[in-house]
Amino acid sequence: xxxxxxxxxxxxxxxxxxxxxxxxxxxxxxxxxxxxxxxxxxxxxxxxxxxxxxxxxxxxxxxxxxxxxxxxxxxxxxxxxxxxxxxxxxxxxxxxxxxxxxxxxxxxxxxxxxxxxxxxxxxxxxxxxxxxxxxxxxxxxxxxxxxxxxxxxxxxxxxxxxxxxxxxxxxxxxxxxxxxxxxxxxxxxxxxxxxxxxxxxxxxxxxxxxxxxxxxxxxxxxxxxxxxxxxxxxxxxxxxxxxxxxxxxxxxxxxxxxxxxxxxxxxxxxxxxxxxxxxxxxxxxxxxxxxxxxxxxxxxxxxxxxxxxxxxxxxxxxxxxxxxxxxxxxxxxxxxxxxxxxxxxxxxxxxxxxxxxxxxxxxxxxxxxxxxxxxxxxxxxxxxxxxxxxxxxxxxxxxxxxxxxxxxxxxxxxxxxxxxxxxxxxxxxxxxxxxxxxxxxxxxxxxxxxxxxxxxxxxxxxxxxxxxxxxxxxxxxxxxxxxxxxxxxxxxxxxxxxxxxxxxxxxxxxxxxxxxxxxxxxxxxxxxxxxxxxxxxxxxxxxxxxxxxxxxxxxxxxxxxxxxxxxxxxxxxxxxxxxxxxxxxxxxxxxxxxxxxxxxxxxxxxxxxxxxxxxxxxxxxxxxxxx
Amino acid sequence: xxxxxxxxxxxxxxxxxxxxxxxxxxxxxxxxxxxxxxxxxxxxxxxxxxxxxxxxxxxxxxxxxxxxxxxxxxxxxxxxxxxxxxxxxxxxxxxxxxxxxxxxxxxxxxxxxxxxxxxxxxxxxxxxxxxxxxxxxxxxxxxxxxxxxxxxxxxxxxxxxxxxxxxxxxxxxxxxxxxxxxxxxxxxxxxxxxxxxxxxxxxxxxxxxxxxxxxxxxxxxxxxxxxxxxxxxxxxxxxxxxxxxxxxxxxxxxxxxxxxxxxxxxxxxxxxxxxxxxxxxxxxxxxxxxxxxxxxxxxxxxxxx
Numbered sequence: 001x002x003x004x005x006x007x008x009x010x011x012x013x014x015x016x017x018x019x020x021x022x023x024x025x026x027x028x029x030x031x032x033x034x035x036x037x038x039x040x041x042x043x044x045x046x047x048x049x050x051x052x053x054x055x056x057x058x059x060x061x062x063x064x065x066x067x068x069x070x071x072x073x074x075x076x077x078x079x080x081x082x083x084x085x086x087x088x089x090x091x092x093x094x095x096x097x098x099x100x101x102x103x104x105x106x107x108x109x110x111x112x113x114x115x116x117x118x119x120x121x122x123x124x125x126x127x128x129x130x131x132x133x134x135x136x137x138x139x140x141x142x143x144x145x146x147x148x149x150x151x152x153x154x155x156x157x158x159x160x161x162x163x164x165x166x167x168x169x170x171x172x173x174x175x176x177x178x179x180x181x182x183x184x185x186x187x188x189x190x191x192x193x194x195x196x197x198x199x200x201x202x203x204x205x206x207x208x209x210x211x212x213x214x215x216x217x218x219x220x221x222x223x224x225x226x227x228x229x230x231x232x233x234x235x236x237x238x239x240x241x242x243x244x245x246x247x248x249x250x251x252x253x254x255x256x257x258x259x260x261x262x263x264x265x266x267x268x269x270x271x272x273x274x275x276x277x278x279x280x281x282x283x284x285x286x287x288x289x290x291x292x293x294x295x296x297x298x299x300x301x302x303x304x305x306x307x308x309x310x311x312x313x314x315x316x317x318x319x320x321x322x323x324x325x326x327x328x329x330x331x332x333x334x335x336x337x338x339x340x341x342x343x344x345x346x347x348x349x350x351x352x353x354x355x356x357x358x359x360x361x362x363x364x365x366x367x368x369x370x371x372x373x374x375x376x377x378x379x380x381x382x383x384x385x386x387x388x389x390x391x392x393x394x395x396x397x398x399x400x401x402x403x404x405x406x407x408x409x410x411x412x413x414x415x416x417x418x419x420x421x422x423x424x425x426x427x428x429x430x431x432x433x434x435x436x437x438x439x440x441x442x443x444x445x446x447x448x449x450x451x452x453x454x455x456x457x458x459x460x461x462x463x464x465x466x467x468x469x470x471x472x473x474x475x476x477x478x479x480x481x482x483x484x485x486x487x488x489x490x491x492x493x494x495x496x497x498x499x500x501x502x503x504x505x506x507x508x509x510x511x512x513x514x515x516x517x518x519x520x521x522x523x524x525x526x527x528x529x530x531x532x533x534x535x536x537x538x539x540x541x542x543x544x545x546x547x548x549x550x551x552x553x554x555x556x557x558x559x560x561x562x563x564x565x566x567x568x569x570x571x572x573x574x575x576x577x578x579x580x581x582x583x584x585x586x587x588x589x590x591x592x593x594x595x596x597x598x599x600x601x602x603x604x605x606x607x608x609x610x611x612x613x614x615x616x617x618x619x620x621x622x623x624x625x626x627x
Numbered sequence: 628x629x630x631x632x633x634x635x636x637x638x639x640x641x642x643x644x645x646x647x648x649x650x651x652x653x654x655x656x657x658x659x660x661x662x663x664x665x666x667x668x669x670x671x672x673x674x675x676x677x678x679x680x681x682x683x684x685x686x687x688x689x690x691x692x693x694x695x696x697x698x699x700x701x702x703x704x705x706x707x708x709x710x711x712x713x714x715x716x717x718x719x720x721x722x723x724x725x726x727x728x729x730x731x732x733x734x735x736x737x738x739x740x741x742x743x744x745x746x747x748x749x750x751x752x753x754x755x756x757x758x759x760x761x762x763x764x765x766x767x768x769x770x771x772x773x774x775x776x777x778x779x780x781x782x783x784x785x786x787x788x789x790x791x792x793x794x795x796x797x798x799x800x801x802x803x804x805x806x807x808x809x810x811x812x813x814x815x816x817x818x819x820x821x822x823x824x825x826x827x828x829x830x831x832x833x834x835x836x837x838x839x840x841x842x843x844x845x846x847x848x849x850x851x852x853x854x855x856x857x858x859x860x861x862x863x864x865x866x867x868x869x870x871x872x873x874x875x876x877x878x879x880x881x882x883x884x885x886x887x888x889x890x891x892x893x894x895x896x897x898x899x900x901x902x903x904x905x906x907x908x909x910x911x912x913x914x915x916x917x918x919x920x921x922x923x924x925x926x927x928x929x930x931x932x
Contacts (some may be wrong), residue, residue: 012640038905063841080793082774083767085820092638094818095773108797113797233648234655246680248648248799277682289639289647302655326795340678340800343655399798408804413797 015342019120026190028062033197113143228252231342243289261386269294303344304590316419327411341400391415436520451551465605482525508536549590656803657760664690669764689716695744697881722748761862784808852886
């Protein structure tokens, strides 16, 4: 298969424009002119057109061909990306019809991610709007390098060439500043099909190609890296005689006998076979789904990248990148999200938002968080290193999504820019005296007891009693109290969601160090978010982290109000108070659930220590903990 | 208007690779995936791609046929042939409640029959086998609301689809994360058109049910459609009579609900040419779709595939 010829045949493009630019009409008309509207649909269209526009006589409303969902019809706008398919004798097309409405930026980014070209619509009466700039910026951000500017509704400005010239010149300037390499402009009248599929008699001063001509002639396939890359998707191991790595090649070409490296590691091998169901190939290129067999056994698995050994991909765990935020809840720096890039999924957190980008003006703004439809330039850190490419050279190895670990929603798409040098310079120092040895010399199993619950629930009181009991039993302990920590290491943090996330992250890291030192650490902190409690849990080895939910009803806490904080919060003197005007996310599966109602703190402490007996016991035959 | 010509076919390689990628992503990401097998042409293409995606291994997931008991006899025979090849497991599920109630499209109508024997039956089977990913052959070009469907389409624990809260999809990087009880429907043929499907069937030599090819068949004209009399359960209404006409089917489903088209296209080449000249859309033959506008969206929200 010749990849170049192949990519000429299919063009993926998007259409974008502001509300009322006539985008749905243009696309409907394009389908009609390409001969893609069958008789029964045409009859339905005529019927619907008459019903909706009794005043317009028999004129067809081509927008009805492409406006799909009930909800959209009610609102009269397109709210989601819709994909359309059509072909001419020369080429097949996939169109992502992208909504123009302000609040649905995320859908445009979705459509642009797989597109090679964008058709940007402008209403001749209105000229360039803030949205035009926004759409072009998002196209550019997602890697689109060619645009067709369609100046629509020319009939409503008297088919005046000057209007068209002014708009197209302004747009060419805009596109240039945004890094769009190629722009074609043309005037159209969508309902009449002028310059859509056929040249227009009403616009005789325009002698250039029609929209269909331009689409048929457009270059396909974005420029991708020439070096061979294939993310391993699935390991094919039907029996002991065959082991192949299945995946889709996302860059370059590979030939039988080529030397490759399995990244992020450094293990090398040669390509023994390129297997497909249609027979083995001598070579394969970008876009092909193949199964590679290597000349020796090695431990490659899903998420690894098989790359050209002479020109491997860079490997790093910290990056600068652009993020388009898609979640209903804002991005919180330092919260852990799942990051999926190629076929690899790792834990990631946004370390810093360098700046937010105003999508209308591209101005750089300071930001502490990113809200829905906002774009930011950020640094991200991963919990393990990955092989990657800058997005500009490889969309597969440079583009990623962030997934909220609580809701599983896709909350961002990101485009990697470059690796931070720091990642390569900070190494783990190997130490011979480790946690097991330290714990063993204290005669105990290191542990973290994490008390979570509302303010005034009794966390600190119970933790204090538990520590006294453990200490009396000869254990080495430390009580890390959330309030006390805020006087020292977390002095700089307040109670906004961003600061609460960072507060818990630091307490978790400190607790982790203490467990590593061999101690039994008791942490008492409201820790209101599931997501952060989960991130802390993941710092520890299995069985080391014990989540203790001190479950006292809000009414009871408020009635106790030992520090008078609830009264102040109710009076509006304190903001962001958990349980009042900030959420507390109840643990779903805590190791210990203490229902405090009707029990004294001593009884609860007793109950907890009783539940810990097994965890505290030194394993009988575990070399790891032997002295 | 431009003449309707069949497109070039190089792009089939690209579509094939994209579909294989999707199959592999499902196998690698879900605990218990299944492929819904409806025996039609799209299912034939899916099965072919399924085999290709995992070659030389056997497909690592079973097929599930939701049998309404009203499928064409030739479809069932074709399904049994596929099962007899032995490389894939074929599960068959019939809604036992529907059988007990004697649900029939001829008595209870298309809507009730489809709901009980297809939608409810599918949910039963997915729950019974605890499938967490169900691969289907739906294409975005089939119908307006399908045009907005994701490749990996999230369903809650009640199998419901919420068109307003779909996960955005970027590149070919699919979010496959779900919680216990939730599931996804996956559509590897999302970007294929009906024309692509036929051209691929021809190129790859994929077997399909003979009902797609024109031949003289016994039909009755009813409610504007030509219904084939496939077994003795079909009863004639007053004034109706069975005629033998040269017909074929563009889509296959329950025989009393599937309209035939008059055609002489008896080979793949003739079908493709006929389609290039065609003036009507594929789903026109389906009685269930002729409910009020946007009915497909409503059915999908309720769990229809």
